[in-house]
Amino acid sequence: MAEDGGQGHSLGALRLGASAEELRVASGSILAEAGAELERVLVSGKAPSVAGTLEPIDRLLLTVLDVQDHGSTLFSVDVSPEVREAARQISEDAHRFFSAFFVNRAAYDALRAVDWSSAPPLAHRAAEKILREMRRSGVELDAPQRGEMQRLSDEIDAIQFEFMQGLTQFPRTVEVTDLRELEGLPADFVRDHPPDTEGKVVLTTAYTDVLPVLSYARSSELRRRMQAAFLTRAHPQNSPVLERLLRRRRAFSDLLGYPSFAAYAIEDKMMATPEAAWAFIERVAELLRAPAARDRDRLLARKRQEDPRAERLYSWDVGGLGHGYFEEQLKTEQYHVDSREVREYLPYVAVREGLFALCARLFDIEIRPVPGAEVWHPSVEAYDVYRRTECLGRFYLDLVPREGKFTHAAQFSLRTGVRGRQLPQAVLVCNFFPSATDPERSAMRYEDVVTFFHESGHLLHHIFSGHTPWAATTNAWIETDFIEAPSQLFEEWARDPSLLVGFTRHVRTGEPMPRAMAERLVEAERFGRGFRWLGQLAAAASSLALYEQDPARFAADQLLRETFARYALVPLPEGSHFECSWGHLTGYSALYYTYAWSLVIARDLLGPFLEKGTLLDPALAQRYVREILAPGASAPPEELVRNYLGRPLSYSAFEKWVLVPPPSGG
Numbered sequence: 001m002a003e004d005g006g007q008g009h010s011l012g013a014l015r016l017g018a019s020a021e022e023l024r025v026a027s028g029s030i031l032a033e034a035g036a037e038l039e040r041v042l043v044s045g046k047a048p049s050v051a052g053t054l055e056p057i058d059r060l061l062l063t064v065l066d067v068q069d070h071g072s073t074l075f076s077v078d079v080s081p082e083v084r085e086a087a088r089q090i091s092e093d094a095h096r097f098f099s100a101f102f103v104n105r106a107a108y109d110a111l112r113a114v115d116w117s118s119a120p121p122l123a124h125r126a127a128e129k130i131l132r133e134m135r136r137s138g139v140e141l142d143a144p145q146r147g148e149m150q151r152l153s154d155e156i157d158a159i160q161f162e163f164m165q166g167l168t169q170f171p172r173t174v175e176v177t178d179l180r181e182l183e184g185l186p187a188d189f190v191r192d193h194p195p196d197t198e199g200k201v202v203l204t205t206a207y208t209d210v211l212p213v214l215s216y217a218r219s220s221e222l223r224r225r226m227q228a229a230f231l232t233r234a235h236p237q238n239s240p241v242l243e244r245l246l247r248r249r250r251a252f253s254d255l256l257g258y259p260s261f262a263a264y265a266i267e268d269k270m271m272a273t274p275e276a277a278w279a280f281i282e283r284v285a286e287l288l289r290a291p292a293a294r295d296r297d298r299l300l301a302r303k304r305q306e307d308p309r310a311e312r313l314y315s316w317d318v319g320g321l322g323h324g325y326f327e328e329q330l331k332t333e334q335y336h337v338d339s340r341e342v343r344e345y346l347p348y349v350a351v352r353e354g355l356f357a358l359c360a361r362l363f364d365i366e367i368r369p370v371p372g373a374e375v376w377h378p379s380v381e382a383y384d385v386y387r388r389t390e391c392l393g394r395f396y397l398d399l400v401p402r403e404g405k406f407t408h409a410a411q412f413s414l415r416t417g418v419r420g421r422q423l424p425q426a427v428l429v430c431n432f433f434p435s436a437t438d439p440e441r442s443a444m445r446y447e448d449v450v451t452f453f454h455e456s457g458h459l460l461h462h463i464f465s466g467h468t469p470w471a472a473t474t475n476a477w478i479e480t481d482f483i484e485a486p487s488q489l490f491e492e493w494a495r496d497p498s499l500l501v502g503f504t505r506h507v508r509t510g511e512p513m514p515r516a517m518a519e520r521l522v523e524a525e526r527f528g529r530g531f532r533w534l535g536q537l538a539a540a541a542s543s544l545a546l547y548e549q550d551p552a553r554f555a556a557d558q559l560l561r562e563t564f565a566r567y568a569l570v571p572l573p574e575g576s577h578f579e580c581s582w583g584h585l586t587g588y589s590a591l592y593y594t595y596a597w598s599l600v601i602a603r604d605l606l607g608p609f610l611e612k613g614t615l616l617d618p619a620l621a622q623r624y625v626r627e628i629l630a631p632g633a634s635a636p637p638e639e640l641v642r643n644y645l646g647r648p649l650s651y652s653a654f655e656k657w658v659l660v661p662p663p664s665g666g
């Protein structure tokens, strides 16, 4: 394995192929060594200094973060239940180290006593980040309260794992006995789901089953059953788990004196207060109501062609997750874009090659496969990112669903990169297709291509920001409500017709997508923007309300139903329990507004490219990397945005974008 100037990508004793026992042993010795190192720092008797205090603390926190990230990644992807269980344990052990460290008064006092007058660049900022996290963990409380905070923090961490585990432990299935219900679904989907010996087809709640059914199944009854199964995953099991999570988080923020957990969670983010988040949600909802109602009316009119007496749309008519059935119909008939036909131009390997070539050209990098890299499943691919002779980091792609694996799409950090110490490593965990190698079975839905670009935007952020001098200035410490800006911005490179053609190759003929089809596809994407984003705001309002109110006084399912009724134009279906499978409620807590807020930022960041008239401007792309991605948490996001744009963040690009009317079609 290549080691580059001392900062290689060896994973050390925490290998990807390690057994459960090896993981426990390796993690135990890393955490014990970190504890011993902290002791040495605190009892050294020397005056606190950058070299004697901050440096060793930042270093040992990084090694503990490695254990935590390694654990939560393998918990989400490993094929062996024993390894997943050990992975969860080591991640929880690392969390216990952090929760104890963050209330360690001696460490807090030592860091505060450092003289910053001749400190190297960013040292003070790194220390401030750590000190703020300590204050927000209760380090300034008295000893019994600090113990209580630590206990609550560990319990909250364990509950989050329990919630995520419920998603893979309690999946649902849908049985199709009348095979006519599969009409409208793509031929390869039907081929991949043959009837069993009793003549019935069993569908799962994996995205590879749910999304095609909601988009294409002509049978509204099948769509209804499929969505009901999807929206009751982990119900009722996760219901008390979520309630415990809300209550413990509330107890945590109560001890610190915040009016709610939402107030605590937002305080150190760009938005700063729940009031500002509510004002933002209301402002955007107001903007979207009229365009969303126009989208709804067109969808309802289309539904009436099939059912003249239809009075309303149901959530299984409009997807809820992606493009629903009537939107697909409308796009095929009025915009002449049949997404089943589009898919045939998007076999995974062609998309991936196009994405890599695009990254090479834009960012002056080369993405090289790593043959023989240790991985957790044969379908997983490993790549190194190079700029000329310098290795910048490594990433893994795990894109095929399987039992026990994380069910959504996300980028996981495997290692946080720090200059001179270690290279960043990350994993894209998605569930796009039943096979990554068979061209026909890996044909991607265009929406999944956009998701692939989205997650790659996170990945680029992780790799490029993995070279700051301190662990506490990497993107592991960045304001959470900024992190969806680079990912949503990068989606735009999948929405440019001339670029899109470059990563298409018909699964049978090998021909690229006709330019006119790519143009129609991208244009048709404008339809439903208001409708979809109003749904996103309903989710944002729900997550905020769940964490703002006193959890002793409401039922989560009821609160979600009411909030969706207030914002979205189609209510949540009766009997659904989205709260039991909504993973963002754990990691993002009150901050689901991040998607809408980060989109405001992303639209503004896109401006300079639009002014140039091309997305293919390497000089501009590299300025974006330099000013926005590479600094990680070295400066507040507002400052990064100002440095890149030459002016403060503005809403106007976003407001213009959401109000662009959809094409009229014909």
Ligand SMILES: [Zn+2]
Binding pocket: 454, 455, 458, 484, 487
């Ligand atoms: Zn994202």
